[in-house]
Amino acid sequence: xxxxxxxxxxxxxxxxxxxxxxxxxxxxxxxxxxxxxxxxxxxxxxxxxxxxxxxxxxxxxxxxxxxxxxxxxxxxxxxxxxxxxxxxxxxxxxxxxxxxxxxxxxxxxxxxxxxxxxxxxxxxxxxxxxxxxxxxxxxxxxxxxxxxxxxxxxxxxxxxxxxxxxxxxxxxxxxxxxxxxxxxxxxxxxxxxxxxxxxxxxxxxxxxxxxxxxxxxxxxxxxxxxxxxxxxxxxxxxxxxxxxxxxxxxxxxxxxxxxxxxxxxxxxxxxxxxxxxxxxxxxxxxxxxxxxxxxxxxxxxxxxxxxxxxxxxxxxxxxxxxxxxxxxxxxxxxxxxxxxxxxxxxxxxxxxxxxxxxxxxxxxxxxxxxxxxxxxxxxxxxxxxxxxxxxxxxxxxxxxxxxxxxxxxxxxxxxxxxxxxxxxxxxxxxxxxxxxxxxxxxxxxxxxxxxxxxxxxxxxxxxxxxx
Numbered sequence: 001x002x003x004x005x006x007x008x009x010x011x012x013x014x015x016x017x018x019x020x021x022x023x024x025x026x027x028x029x030x031x032x033x034x035x036x037x038x039x040x041x042x043x044x045x046x047x048x049x050x051x052x053x054x055x056x057x058x059x060x061x062x063x064x065x066x067x068x069x070x071x072x073x074x075x076x077x078x079x080x081x082x083x084x085x086x087x088x089x090x091x092x093x094x095x096x097x098x099x100x101x102x103x104x105x106x107x108x109x110x111x112x113x114x115x116x117x118x119x120x121x122x123x124x125x126x127x128x129x130x131x132x133x134x135x136x137x138x139x140x141x142x143x144x145x146x147x148x149x150x151x152x153x154x155x156x157x158x159x160x161x162x163x164x165x166x167x168x169x170x171x172x173x174x175x176x177x178x179x180x181x182x183x184x185x186x187x188x189x190x191x192x193x194x195x196x197x198x199x200x201x202x203x204x205x206x207x208x209x210x211x212x213x214x215x216x217x218x219x220x221x222x223x224x225x226x227x228x229x230x231x232x233x234x235x236x237x238x239x240x241x242x243x244x245x246x247x248x249x250x251x252x253x254x255x256x257x258x259x260x261x262x263x264x265x266x267x268x269x270x271x272x273x274x275x276x277x278x279x280x281x282x283x284x285x286x287x288x289x290x291x292x293x294x295x296x297x298x299x300x301x302x303x304x305x306x307x308x309x310x311x312x313x314x315x316x317x318x319x320x321x322x323x324x325x326x327x328x329x330x331x332x333x334x335x336x337x338x339x340x341x342x343x344x345x346x347x348x349x350x351x352x353x354x355x356x357x358x359x360x361x362x363x364x365x366x367x368x369x370x371x372x373x374x375x376x377x378x379x380x381x382x383x384x385x386x387x388x389x390x391x392x393x394x395x396x397x398x399x400x401x402x403x404x405x406x407x408x409x410x411x412x413x414x415x416x417x418x419x420x421x422x423x424x425x426x427x428x429x430x431x432x433x434x435x436x437x438x439x440x441x442x443x444x445x446x447x448x449x450x451x452x453x454x455x456x457x458x459x460x461x462x463x464x465x466x467x
Contacts, residue, residue: 007047007108010040014101030090034097045093046130048100051110052084055134057293058127060119060159061180062142063338064286065091069118071276071290072137075307079299081113091120093127114297121155125162136163137172137293139285141179141212142230142337143371152179156216163187172292174285175247176232182216184245194285194292195247196263198234199254201281202226206233217242229282230337249292256281265291265305272301276308278318279348282341318345319448321455323428328435328455332444334365336374339438343379346436351386354430356423358394358443365440369396372403381408388432391415393423394443424450 014033021029037044049056059069066089073085086099096117104110119127128136138159143152156179163169164187171187174180175195184191204226212231215222220239227233236243251263251274261284262275276287287308294304321328329349333339346353361369380387390413392400401416417423424447427435439447 003041003043003047004108006041007044008106010037010044011101011104011106011108013037013040014098015106018098018102030086030088030098031092031094032098033101034090034094034099037101038094038097045097045100045127047108048097048104048110049115049131052112052115054081054113054297056115056117056131057135057137057297058117058119058124058131058133059137059139059289059293060121060124061137061139061174062121062335064139064289065089065118067283067286068137068139068289068293069116071286071308071311072293073116074311075290075294075299075304076114076116076297078307079294079303082111084110084112084115084117086118089118091118092123093130096123096127096131121159124159128162128166133166133169135170135172135293135296136166137289138174138180138183139289140174140177140232142335143374156183159183160186163189170296172289172296174232174289175245175250176228176234176285178212178222178231178235178242178244179216181245182242185217192249192292192296193245193247194249194288195244195251196228196254196281196284196288197250197252198226199252199263199281201254201256202228202233206230215239215242229341232285249288249295251284251288254281254284256284261287267291267295267301270301272305274305274308276311278311280341280345282344320458321451322458323435323455326433326435327458328428328437328451330437330439330444330448330451332441333438334440336371336376339372339375340379342438343376347379347383347386349386349436350433352388352432353386354388354427354432354435355390356427356435356437356439356447357390357392357397357400358420358423358437358439358447359392359396359400360394360440360443361396362442364442369399372400375403377404377407377409380404384409384413387413388430389413389415389427391417391423391427393417393420394440397423420446421450425454428455 014037017033018029059065076083084099084103086095171189171191173193175193206227215237218240220237222235225234234244249267254263261278265272265274291304319330331342333342361367397416401414404414
């Protein structure tokens with residue numbers, strides 16, 4: 001009886017906070033309600049998650065969580081199922097709890113078939129213990145916010161230990177990332193691997209910082225037949241024999257053209273062409289992960305492919321706007337690998353391009369910004385004629401400008417503007433053909449608010465990022 005009273009109180013208070021936050025125009029109320037509710041009723045998440053009829057699916061990893069989870073949610077909804085999903089990307093336990101609170105009735109009833117939850121790597125052990133997932137999707141592992149997560153080995157170990165303690169949980173793992181693929185062996189869980197085969201765009205040498213250079217089993221340096229990007233590719237250990245596992249769902253003949261990416265998709269029982277409205281081959285992994293998870297839930301392959309073809313992204317995941325007829329793109333960046341892929345996309349845009357880079361160093365961004373020196377900004381040096389100007393803003397805008405100077409960009413193209421509102425305006429009013437805005441977590445929301453106040457969001461050609 002006492003738990004029931006605390007439960008109802010927590011839900012009513014949380015729903016009031018959600019309304020107040022939205023009424024005040026201070027955001028979407030995606031985390032604070034969950035934080036307050038957990039303090040009032042610590043067992044609320046487990047109670048609400050226990051009512052999901054067909055099970056909980058968790059998506060974790062460094063990059064691609066939001067896009068993969070929202071792609072999966074679209075496919076599940078189009079199959080006629082009711083879902084709980086933290087679509088805004090609030091992926092700590094507070095955000096996950098808020099997603100359930102939004103769906104709950106005032107007396108604590110949740111009516112849904114599936115809960116599809118993007119979960120932060122550091123929060124994964126705690127959340128997984130409370131929601132008991134039916135399936136876990138792991139996208140990739142890259143170095144990210146060392147001051148918050150610590151070394152990557154620690155993060156992988158935490159997730160591996162948590163997975164080993166989840167009896168009956170099925171895994172969907174990226175076969176092309178040795179750090180992810182290894183989880184299949186160390187956890188003993190049932191696994192479906194997904195991956196991408198060799199295609200004309202692969203590289204046979206890698207100059208990028210690679211987290212998976214050494215075998216996660218014996219420590220020997222891995223040998224690669226080819227790379228897709230970073231440590232993702234076809235690998236083999238000459239020491240213990242660990243190698244890329246055969247993928248149950250595999251893309252081949254991959255292509256990227258005209259703002260879309262696709263491949264021929266082979267899976268147990270059939271083959272189809274998958275085309276998703278995203279630029280950049282790296283985004284194909286998000287589609288492959290979502291397809292594999294949906295297939296494992298028993299969804300019809302044709303319906304899944306149709307759903308993925310109509311995907312629309314969350315805030316800052318390569319959102320497309322228009323300002324005075326000119327295309328404007330907004331993209332979240334948070335670590336070297338994701339930033340590198342964002343820069344590759346930049347170099348495919350119609351030029352010249354006006355660029356904004358907004359760097360903050362709040363807790364959610366990571367206090368240590370030394371990771372910017374691991375981003376391959378040097379790729380812009382030879383292509384600087386494609387850049388009209390680069391405006392650097394945010395709390396660490398000056399440091400970003402220094403990094404660009406050392407990367408070899410002409411100093412006359414680098415501008416520091418402390419006032420974020422003015423920096424966005426300068427880029428929007430630039431003379432280039434396209435405006436491309438990149439921002440870290442806490443800079444993303446103010447940049448997005450400024451954009452929405454003066455530009456029109458394009459809902460027809462939205463493109464997800466690697467985040």
